[in-house]
Amino acid sequence: MLRLESALRARREAGGKILIPYVTGGLAGWQDAVRAATAAGSDAIEIGIPFSDPVMDGPVIQEASQRALDAGATPVSILNDVRRLDVDVPLVVMCYYNTVHHAGHERFAAQLSQAGIAGAIVPDLPLEEAGPWCEAADAAQVATVMLAAPTAPDDRLPRICGRARGFVYSVGLLGVTGERATLAGTATALAGRLKPLTDVPVVVGVGVSNADQAVEASRVADGVIQGAAVVRRLLESGADAVGDYLSEVRGALERHWPTR
């Protein structure tokens, strides 16, 4: 089993819930944010590789991506910085498929593995198109996380789970990344459909916007991803605010499901 999945399973087996924050690579303060997120009890950290056309992202992560690109961030510069990060949780890149395609599947997988990256999330690469990348990633010991969406018919979900490595990314709502006032009903509904199908951890992401919503989603799922809520704090206030926020979420999860 790959490193990402064993780390997440370890949390689940110890009775706790999985917490995975997302940080846009190349954005001012991002490395400090990754360190703060680690200290706050994250189980893995997603590092976004900014792309010019992020169709799955709402205004906050779009803004962060644009700022990172304007500051000169490239996939290569971010992976070089990752090598120097020295954090002890698995790191997962979140990147759009053209970044992978342009580098070439084998080359990109090798670059990730050389940088010590444990997994990859490619949100515009659905099951039907994912084969060649998944093979290259498997060969390089990089876990390809698959996304499942609320629109999926029942017969599609087992195939997604079967192809998922590390965890299944259970998309919380119909829509793009961004904070919402309440947790969408689709978040727990989809996680509830996925859980009986797989032993791979099921983690809800997109639209989980505060500690209460993290707890609500975790009643059904194995844990949550925190994206726009983290990136907005990094944009507005810096890495310390990210650490404070994630400590609050971790604290809330621990109160309900203490890690032994």
Place this chain on the structure above:
Amino acid sequence: MSEPSATGRFGEFGGRFVPETLVPACQELEQAFRDAWDDPIFRGDLAAILEEYAGRPSIITECHQLGARLGIRLVLKREDLNHTGSHKINNVLGQTLLAKRMGKKRIVAETGAGQHGVASATAAALMGLECKVYMGAVDVERQALNVFRMRLLGAEVEAVHSGSRTLKDAVNEAMRDWVASVESTHYCLGSVMGPHPYPWMVRQFHRVIGDEAREQCRERFDADPDVVVACVGGGSNAIGIFSGFVDTAARLIGVEPAGGAAVGRGVPGVVHGMRSFLMQDEYGQVQEAHSISAGLDYPGVGPEHSYLASIGRAEYPTVTDAEVVDAFQLMARTEGIIPALECAHALAWIVRESGSLQGQTVLMNLSGRGDKDVAQMMEILS
């Protein structure tokens, strides 16, 4: 022209690179389109609406003055005479009829020059659908008249301020809307691009241009043209007219703007759901296109064009903004036809290459009328 493969490929181009949320919607759309296209009732309804509402068939016009001047026989396919003033209406009437059939209540669309947005707003008004159009903030500025037109027709127009604030960003925003609204909404994509089945479906809705033109040329000149020329943004008017002539000996020419030459300067990449030639930097960031014409300001191109280029069946040269401005005025003065800036690209290539085309019959797709561009030209020429 044949159907794409089961995975939506034309050769190695095309596919369906969309967020997981949209996969079932694309599958459903593909099935609905297949059923509708095979259904004589749907085809009959579409043919009737194209005739009685859009004004099809569009005529062909021989340009005697301009042809004599250039030493060629120049023939125009008059898509500018369709209702709403461009070829875009063919596709939009097809898609909205299909959306109704699928039980959708709302459409979203992207637009560059505003022609696809106007056509979408028009069809939505006709069919009682709610309509929202995304348009880059730069294009909202330079195509103000079309923005007002869309609003008159009852559509909501949203200016997009992200990225290059042109067509590519309008597509991103329309896709984001669709990800959130997919259950009630049909995405009425405006060119032969995007995820499968769009490039194929939109081509089928536009092939009426080529099918008519082929018949009209045979009737009028008793021959196929030697050269068929169209401008290429995403490539819908070009693929529409090419469809009628792919299996003839005619040369097929798709003219791109020098600042948006996906085939000429691009390498294969993936954006907006498709694998195709794409202008991008050394890390795969999509580059901004720059063209005088909002409708061609797009860094990608439909996958079937990439395929036609890769097998050598069609050619994709470029023209400069300056050549386009000259061609625009030339057509107005010699033929009394003000072309859209987009199709002035096709004419600019014909003018430049006329030396090598002597005595040949050149069929050009006049994809739209230039009224929308008059204010912009007034500034450029003053």
